[in-house]
Amino acid sequence: MTKRFRIYTDGGARGNPGPAGAGAVIQIFQEKTKTFFLAKELKRFLGQATNNQAEYQALIMGLEAAVEMGAAEVECLLDSELLVKQMNREYRVKDSDLAPLFVRVWNLGTKLGRVSFQHIRREYNKEADRLVNEAIDEGLGIRGRRS
Template identity: 30%
Template sequence: MLADCPEEVCEDHSLDDRISTVEEDTWTMFFDGAVNLSGSGTGAVLISPNGQHYPVAAKLMFPCTNNIAEYEACILGLQATIEMEVSKPKVFGDSTLIILQTVGKWKTRDAKLVPYHDYLEELVGKFQDVSFEYLPKIHNQFADALATLSSMLQVTEGLKVEPLKIEVLTRQAHCMTILKNPTGNPGIMTS
């Protein structure tokens, strides 16, 4: 069983099995919300069938709870998915509340969350097929990082940053310098 995973969410097969069973024409979406002393933000990442990542994030400029930030993140990701004309997304999030309310295992009782749940259901109706699955926060790091980043930034309205490029570096930057031999003597090199 997965750590921090409610019994009604977890299944006998592993997380890797659930994520790797995504069909060829199915996109995946990961979402997360963040509320901290610096503010609130959302993050979602859409992953195409060929592995291309499309991150989206938003700074929330209104007071909200963590559950509202989670709903905002899921909605942001679904809206981006609709804009990209994806018909069959598989949605993953680390919010037990959002996942279980969306799949109908829990009722939405908090009056502040009812409009979010209703709007999310409206968005769900725009897809040919969509599924929602819980996954532990440790497996939701990209969306979590986007949400945390957007919550902490002090941004002005209308700011748009794209694209977000993240590279994997296997060498230290200084290792890429070309060594010069000013004297022509072997063994005396300077950078």
């Protein structure tokens, strides 16, 4: 049976560049109920980074977890149109700081059976966004700032 995953990722920086964080929500398809269920939430403080670097780091974090968890088919859902278009080869990666991150995502994709990248509106990515803000707050030593 194919292990189908859905990964919502988000990255952000307060300032651009600025203190940055990455978040990923991993869901696994349950054949019995024909629904996706929450399997894992990940967050990481990145230090100083740009928004786009943080978006890539979030995608890498999610894909690394999917590989470790034995995923065979992964649908990546991002609110970064730039990343989706770069991963779908609609845009070239012109920023030399993003190129190695693109390659890392591409290489992770080769370890999985099938990977797709889809753009979603920000309001459908609230959980990953919450993880980004938690990671930044924790990295900066801010407690209880956001609900």
